[in-house]
Amino acid sequence: MTNVIEIDSLHYRPGKGFALRDLSIHVPAGAIYGFLGPNGSGKTTTIRLVLGLLRPQSGRITVLGDRMPDDAPKILARVGYVPEQPHLDPTLTVDELLRFQAAFYPTWDGARATQLLRQFDLDGERLFGRLSKGQKAKVMILLALAQQGELLVLDEPTDGLDPVVRRDILAALLEYVSQRGAAVFISSHLVHEIERICDWIAVMDDGRLVTEVPMEQLKNGTKRLRVAGAPATLGPTPFALFAREPATAAAETWVVGEWKPEMAGYFPGIGASLQDVIDLDLEDGFVELLRSFRGGRSEGSA
Amino acid sequence: MFEHIDPRSSTPLYAQIAARFRVAIAAGELRTAALLPSVRELAARLRVNPATIAQAYRELEAEGFVEIRHGAGTYVRELAPGRRTRERARQAKALAERVLADARRTGVTLEELREAIDGVLGAKTT
Amino acid sequence: MFRVMLYTQWKWSRLIILLGTVAAFALPIISMQGAAHAERNPLEAQDLLRTVQSWGTLYPVLAAALGLFVAMAAWAPDHRGRHVHALTLPLPRWRYMLLRCASGAVLLAIPAAAVLAGALLATATATLPPGLQSYPFALATHFVLATAVAYGVFFAVSAATARTAGIILAAVGALIAVQVVAGVANVNFDIVSPLTMIVLGPAGPFAIFTGRWMLVDV
Numbered sequence: 001m002t003n004v005i006e007i008d009s010l011h012y013r014p015g016k017g018f019a020l021r022d023l024s025i026h027v028p029a030g031a032i033y034g035f036l037g038p039n040g041s042g043k044t045t046t047i048r049l050v051l052g053l054l055r056p057q058s059g060r061i062t063v064l065g066d067r068m069p070d071d072a073p074k075i076l077a078r079v080g081y082v083p084e085q086p087h088l089d090p091t092l093t094v095d096e097l098l099r100f101q102a103a104f105y106p107t108w109d110g111a112r113a114t115q116l117l118r119q120f121d122l123d124g125e126r127l128f129g130r131l132s133k134g135q136k137a138k139v140m141i142l143l144a145l146a147q148q149g150e151l152l153v154l155d156e157p158t159d160g161l162d163p164v165v166r167r168d169i170l171a172a173l174l175e176y177v178s179q180r181g182a183a184v185f186i187s188s189h190l191v192h193e194i195e196r197i198c199d200w201i202a203v204m205d206d207g208r209l210v211t212e213v214p215m216e217q218l219k220n221g222t223k224r225l226r227v228a229g230a231p232a233t234l235g236p237t238p239f240a241l242f243a244r245e246p247a248t249a250a251a252e253t254w255v256v257g258e259w260k261p262e263m264a265g266y267f268p269g270i271g272a273s274l275q276d277v278i279d280l281d282l283e284d285g286f287v288e289l290l291r292s293f294r295g296g297r298s299e300g301s302a
Numbered sequence: 303m304f305e306h307i308d309p310r311s312s313t314p315l316y317a318q319i320a321a322r323f324r325v326a327i328a329a330g331e332l333r334t335a336a337l338l339p340s341v342r343e344l345a346a347r348l349r350v351n352p353a354t355i356a357q358a359y360r361e362l363e364a365e366g367f368v369e370i371r372h373g374a375g376t377y378v379r380e381l382a383p384g385r386r387t388r389e390r391a392r393q394a395k396a397l398a399e400r401v402l403a404d405a406r407r408t409g410v411t412l413e414e415l416r417e418a419i420d421g422v423l424g425a426k427t428t
Numbered sequence: 429m430f431r432v433m434l435y436t437q438w439k440w441s442r443l444i445i446l447l448g449t450v451a452a453f454a455l456p457i458i459s460m461q462g463a464a465h466a467e468r469n470p471l472e473a474q475d476l477l478r479t480v481q482s483w484g485t486l487y488p489v490l491a492a493a494l495g496l497f498v499a500m501a502a503w504a505p506d507h508r509g510r511h512v513h514a515l516t517l518p519l520p521r522w523r524y525m526l527l528r529c530a531s532g533a534v535l536l537a538i539p540a541a542a543v544l545a546g547a548l549l550a551t552a553t554a555t556l557p558p559g560l561q562s563y564p565f566a567l568a569t570h571f572v573l574a575t576a577v578a579y580g581v582f583f584a585v586s587a588a589t590a591r592t593a594g595i596i597l598a599a600v601g602a603l604i605a606v607q608v609v610a611g612v613a614n615v616n617f618d619i620v621s622p623l624t625m626i627v628l629g630p631a632g633p634f635a636i637f638t639g640r641w642m643l644v645d646v
Contacts, residue, residue, distance in 0.1 A: 032351050032353075051515075051516055052515075053512070053515055053516070072520075073518045073519050073520050074518070075518075076516055076517065076518040077518035081516050083512055086509075087509040087510070087512040087513045088509065088513060089436070089505040089508075089509065089513075090505075090508075091439070091440065091505065092436065092439070096435070096436070096439070099432060099435075100432045100435075100436060103429045103431065103432040104429060104517050104518055104519065105518065167349060170346075170349040171346040171347065171349060172346070174342075174345045174346045174349060174350070174351070174352060175342055175343075175345070175346040177345075177352060178341055178342035178345050178346070178352035179342055192309065192310070193349075195309040195310065196309045196315070196348075196349055196350045196351070197349065197350060197351050198351065199351050199353055199354075216314060219314075220312065220314070279311070279312035281309075281310035282309075282310070283310075
């Protein structure tokens with residue numbers, strides 16, 4: 001299966017301070033790939049690099065088989081982009097914006113644009129600058145969907161929007177994805193939304209990639225364990241041990257990743273007993289993952 | 303029918319969706335030859351990944367509840383006689399197991415549980 | 429693509445184009461005011477020349493203003509959106525710039541045509557004193573060239589990042605300030621004049637703005 005986006009060993013340092021370091025990302029064709037991370041972790045910068053708006057110091061970026069930023073115009077004809085902030089001319093009406101956009105994309109689907117206008121309940125004659133935040137977001141996603149691209153890149157598309165607008169946007173997005181088989185690269189910190197729609201997830205922190213795994217693996221593999229009688233030092237574990245804290249006088253709470261039910265057999269082997277396995281939702285798992293990633297880096301151990 | 307799917311539960315979303323359909327089919331809400339919503343429509347309605355819906359449908363097909371006709375949609379199959387009854391029995395068992403597990407975790411005894419059930423049933427008839 | 433660029437360019441600059449066209453049409457006519465009399469004597473020829481010349485100083489001002497405002501209108505929305513929209517369109521940056529530049533140029537042809545129309549009308553309805561000739565085409569050409577230079581320069585400045593444009597304007601402002609201070613302090617420090625000679629002088633790019641803007645001349 002080919003990857004629609006492939007980033008290899010990317011380094012980007014715009015100036016003093018923040019930098020993207022050794023970033024490697026692979027977005028498979030047809031996947032809905034979620035990009036999670038705290039603010040300032042480099043999500044928007046990564047998106048800008050993927051769209052050819054920035055040039056990296058080193059590393060390769062391949063989008064839809066072509067190199068970025070060298071082949072940018074060729075690639076951008078097949079990529080629909082929804083930025084975080086409205087980027088369209090506020091003095092143009094919605095109809096004028098649609099007409100403008102249509103002129104640049106040979107794959108433009110006018111019928112879909114009209115249908116989405118109706119679905120989103122937008123008035124084509126209103127000035128873009130006069131629309132509410134939610135309506136602006138709808139227009140931007142409309143432009144990206146009517147373009148019929150094979151890849152959609154969305155930077156926090158539903159951030160700050162009310163739940164009704166968020167539903168409308170997600171529904172239109174998923175309908176498009178089902179019909180077109182397009183891949184989606186979506187960055188967000190709305191974990192619950194990501195949890196529903198993404199089949200792959202990557203986590204960023206401070207310019208580095210923490211992990212890149214299929215969604216099920218992250219969700220199902222991350223657990224909170226109640227363990228009693230474990231020794232202070234441990235050898236290698238079959239799962240990833242993120243954290244270990246005392247819970248009651250007798251037992252500890254362990255946060256682990258990559259857990260499989262068979263691993264319960266590990267505990268008698270070290271003279272401990274596994275009392276409980278508690279599921280963690282993505283948000284908790286995400287928090288634990290970050291905590292262990294940061295802790296591991298500061299201690300200098302894996 | 304799908305108000306309670308929970309992305310945070312440990313049960314994968316596709317399994318939750320497939321379970322809902324199984325309940326509806328066993329209860330007769332979805333009759334033989336009924337057309338299930340298209341993957342596209344359901345994904346948009348529930349706001350989940352279309353691959354999730356597709357997986358749910360495939361599981362239902364593997365279990366013999368539905369038939370996926372490419373280009374035409376997914377239809378409820380004619381179930382063998384007694385299949386519905388067996389499916390309901392299976393769901394009742396799962397329900398009972400869940401209630402008993404919860405009871406155990408909260409320290410409610412079997413007696414207390416029985417009394418509570420009688421109480422609820424009794425209240426309904428009065 | 430050019431059509432939608434032209435459409436948006438028109439939407440942004442239609443006011444300035446309209447006003448400029450009216451002014452461009454009126455200017456030659458006003459500058460020839462009173463020349464529709466049948467009888468003329470040599471003294472009045474001098475008056476006519478003076479009138480034409482004094483009104484003529486407004487042509488370069490109009491040309492510069494048109495060039496400036498149309499160029500600014502071409503880039504203001506882009507700057508506001510931080511160029512994100514333009515940069516994510518599927519065409520190379522240089523092609524985008526070319527389309528923008530061309531759409532502005534097409535619109536600027538309107539006031540240029542108005543100058544020609546006004547000049548032709550003014551000279552057709554006037555009786556010129558003997559010894560004087562009208563140069564409507566030369567005037568119109570002069571105007572077109574001046575507008576083109578102004579538009580080109582301001583387009584380039586506007587297309588640059590806001591930072592670069594700010595730096596250029598700040599440098600110019602600083603030079604002028606230095607000159608003013610030197611003048612006030614009676615210090616014999618003249619940097620602006622030689623620079624002005626280079627830039628505005630007969631060999632410089634801005635020479636087009638100087639010279640005589642005469643609809644009628646000997």
